[in-house]
Amino acid sequence: MDHPTVDIRIARAGLLRMAEPPAPVVAAYAAKVGSIPAFKAIVCRTAPPSVLRATAARTAGRQPEDLYAQARHDLASADAIGATLLCPEDSSWPTAALTAFEMAAARGVTGSAPPIALYVLGNLPPNLPTAAVTLIGSRACSGYGERTAAEISGELAADGVVVVSGGAFGIDTTAHRAALAVDGRSVAVLACGIDRSYPVANTALLAAVRKQGAVVSEYPPGTTPARHRFLVRNRLLAALGAVTLVVEAGRRSGSLSTAAAAMHLGRVVMAVPGPVSSAMSAGCHLLIRDRAAILATCADDVLHELRGLDDPKLFAEQQFSVPIIGADARRPTDGLDSLSARIYDAIPARAAVTVQQVCESAGVTGAEALAILPVLHVHGLVERDGACWKLATRMAAAVNRT
Amino acid sequence: MDHPTVDIRIARAGLLRMAEPPAPVVAAYAAKVGSIPAFKAIVCRTAPPSVLRATAARTAGRQPEDLYAQARHDLASADAIGATLLCPEDSSWPTAALTAFEMAAARGVTGSAPPIALYVLGNLPPNLPTAAVTLIGSRACSGYGERTAAEISGELAADGVVVVSGGAFGIDTTAHRAALAVDGRSVAVLACGIDRSYPVANTALLAAVRKQGAVVSEYPPGTTPARHRFLVRNRLLAALGAVTLVVEAGRRSGSLSTAAAAMHLGRVVMAVPGPVSSAMSAGCHLLIRDRAAILATCADDVLHELRGLDDPKLFAEQQFSVPIIGADARRPTDGLDSLSARIYDAIPARAAVTVQQVCESAGVTGAEALAILPVLHVHGLVERDGACWKLATRMAAAVNRT
Known part of the structure; x- marks a missing residue:
């Protein structure tokens, strides 16, 4: 033809x-x-x-x-609706932010990928990801979460930081509102077509975000929001900000998937603590406890980490090798890169071992083990056991069957 | 004569x-x-x-x-008053708990020491420190801190764990009360003579502690409480429990000195997070953020760490080398052991360096650097700077003057 x-x-x-x-x-x-x-x-x-x-x-x-x-x-x-399709061939493509996927792929990580293009309403701010913090949390956040998100987002935005978030109610909405309130810039990444206002009640908010920043989506116009699309979208949230801050998240919150994606991409993950009696902070506490996230109490804590990444050399150093579990992996361990696989393999089927024992068995440094083990934990491959680590129950069961 | x-x-x-x-x-x-x-x-x-x-x-x-x-x-x-003087020569002397001081001394740590003897009211429970958790926090605690201390202490005590604390109002009092309420055992370590009820309002509480556990002091009868004695007493709090849990502590709380003492002794340090808006949780957040403490949200988190220490071999492994700043040291760095001194010396006077750079310069592993740097931080020798570490302002100023 x-x-x-x-x-x-x-x-x-x-x-x-x-x-x-x-x-x-x-x-x-x-x-x-x-x-x-x-x-x-x-x-x-x-x-x-x-x-x-x-x-x-x-x-x-x-x-x-x-x-x-x-x-x-x-x-x-x-x-x-005034949206354009931003392509990798364009000079305003956020190359530095999305290169993280190539770097992950170069490490042998499979199952993720940069967007092929992005529909954009408004103007995507330059200097992503180092100019931006991704601020995420539960839709059903508490008053405490809302206040904290508003305070941190407002201060970051007032300091010139781009606030990246989704378009949902709760923490997302609060983060955008607080950034816009101080004439800051924010970016909303949608899990549906750019022409769909979802949730509908946020139509006006997204219109405001567009004016002071951008609304972006990799989904073709008309695409409906779906649970799996939120999970896929989360990798873009993680990629666009140099720091991902979880303000409030329950134990099964989708925000934990964004945090995991941020770890895969070598981003700095931070989390806000809260009352131990609040289920809305349980996911944050899990991340901090397992050292998958750095504790953050205020905008200054976040700026401290962000400024530390201003130096491109330091930023590159930060991009340590972490595993990603591919969606198409046949076994949970299929997506592990070689370092992660070595560390995983160093954990015996029937016993808990110390970090020191993992280092000796895998021939890795303590820093490597301490960086990788929490990621393996987030993926349900290993568990903490007192001062030790062991295979997650389901993994141990599988090993013990064979 | x-x-x-x-x-x-x-x-x-x-x-x-x-x-x-x-x-x-x-x-x-x-x-x-x-x-x-x-x-x-x-x-x-x-x-x-x-x-x-x-x-x-x-x-x-x-x-x-x-x-x-x-x-x-x-x-x-x-x-x-029914008190006895327990001596190292006695079979019920808590040798396993107080050996930590000898182990610290063997590492070249100076400035601390085990008690020469202990005045005891009641019966000191056996199997210290592994049978015990030291639970500490501010006198002027919040309602949240009080509730959390009561819940955790009660659950630990109900599980057979000995709760060790001071005799002050606030978290100390709450911890003892909650342990006694479930017929558990608790130990109060005083910073004054064993015949002094301080504070007086806690006379009845200390009498109850004595019945179900012990009140102990290394100070001769009649010794008055004094600020420096609380700091010295804190090392015994840290020594008697295998885990030290900070429930609530402001940025300048004496509980942070107990946490530092626990680190020196190779004890597991944990801290309870709280609302970021609460000044009473700021010290806990500082400890967690700098990875000097493991985040704890409930008694189970604490039991998890404690059980992991049941194995004597693991417990020994946990006793990694950390520095102690001797009270009689002339310069802040005089009390550093050789590993800590090497790590401290690897930090240049005028620049921030990554953990990786510290490892290379000092010839230490990442795990060693990650274990020691937060302790140096607690002692005000170094500071975090984004993803890096640098000399604390006062130390850098001193270096730059010479």
Whole structure:
């Protein structure tokens, strides 16, 4: 067939439509051959089998004309509300923030990927991630959480820091409001199409965010919010800020997934403590207890960490190797990078061991073990046992069965 | 002169009277030559000059007869209220708990010492320190701190754990009350003579503690409470429990000195978080943020750490080398052991460095640096600066002057 004129924006809008994010295979293919050739090759079924498999569900039975038309339609839908499609080829693409995914991939981490492009309302502030703090927490936050989020977000924004958050009620809403109240900048990352105001009650807030910062989404216009999309979106929240601060989170809060994503990307994770009697602080306390997060009580604590990352060399040093558990991994341990796998393998099936024993067995330093073990814990692979570490019950059970 | 009959108890009561605790020189001399010969040698001025210097202030111008009489009088005063003098020669001496001082001394730590003997009302529970948790916090605690202390202390005591605390209002009082309320055991360590009820309002409480546990003091009967005695007493609080839990503490709370003492002795230090808006939790947050304490939200968190120490081998491993700043050190860095001194020296006068840089410069492991740096911080020698560490302002100023 003759290809119609395809520019980068049409190609990337099409690629975004062809595979549910995160789409590591498609993203890698586009990065390798270029977005326009990648799009054309998928449309014409000439792309490598792995790429065709990754896009099969959304291209099967559809004519090339349909796929081109859909891409153009998505761009038109975005244009209708004033949104643009920001592409990696653009100078304002947040390269420094999203390079973290490539760095993770280079460490052998699988299952995650940068966005193929981002629909943007407003203007994405420059100098991400070091100019930004990602502020997250529960929708059903307490009055204490709300006050604390407002205070910290307001002070950070007044200090020129970009506040990144989702678009949900609770901590997200409070963080944006407090930043906007001091004429600060904020960025809202959505888990639905950029044309969907979700929740509807936040329509005015998102309009205000757009004026003083940006609303962004990697989902094609019209995409409905869904639970899995919030989890996938969380990696972008984590990527855009150099520090991720969890203000309030229950033990099963989605904010813990953002914190885990931030760890995978080598970001600094911080958490605000609260009354031990508050279930809304239990997730924060878990993160701090397991040294997966640094305790933060105020904006100054956060600025302290953020300023420490201003030096690019220090920032690079901070990006230590941590594992990511790929969504497509067959076993929970499949996604581990080599260092993490060594540390995991150093923990015997039937006993608890000290950090020192882990270091000796795995041949790693104490700092490495202390950095990795909490991440393995967040992924449910290991557990603390007094001063020791042991396999998580489910992992030990699996080992003991074999 | 002819010595009157001197038994161990008279000798140690006399030694306790001759030097203000902690009396490392006197304690070491008594351990070396035996308590009776040590007492006699000091009385007759035949002890080594360092020992005579350490006891000069309280023996100068006093006849041997006076010194013997004073010791007997102290024992009689104790006996009058039903207290006994527990000595290292007794089988019920808490050897395992107080060996920590010898272990610290063996690491080159100076300035601290075990008690020469302990006046005891009631019965000191066996299996210290592993059977006990030291629970401390501010006198002027909040309602939140009081509730949390009561809940944790009650649950620990109900689980058979001995609760160790001071005799002050606030967290101390609450901890004892909650332990006694569930028929648990508690130990109160006083900073005054065992015959002084301080504060007076706690007379009934201390009487109850005595029935279900013990009230102890290393101070001779009649000794008045004084600020410096609370600081010295704190090392015994830290020594008697395998875990020291700070429930609430302001930034300048004396509880932080107990936490520092616990670190010196290789004890597990834990702290309860609270609302970031509460000044009463600021000290706890400081300890947790700087990883000098493990976050604890409930009795289970504490039991988890305590159980992990049940294994004597693990417990020994836990006793890593940490510095102690001797009260008699001329410069703040004089009391540092060699590992701590190496780490301190690795921090340049005019720049902040990463943990990795400290490790390289000092030739230590990450685990060692991560264990020691927070202790140096508690002592005001170093400060955190973003992701880095630097000399504390006052130390840097001193260096820059020279």
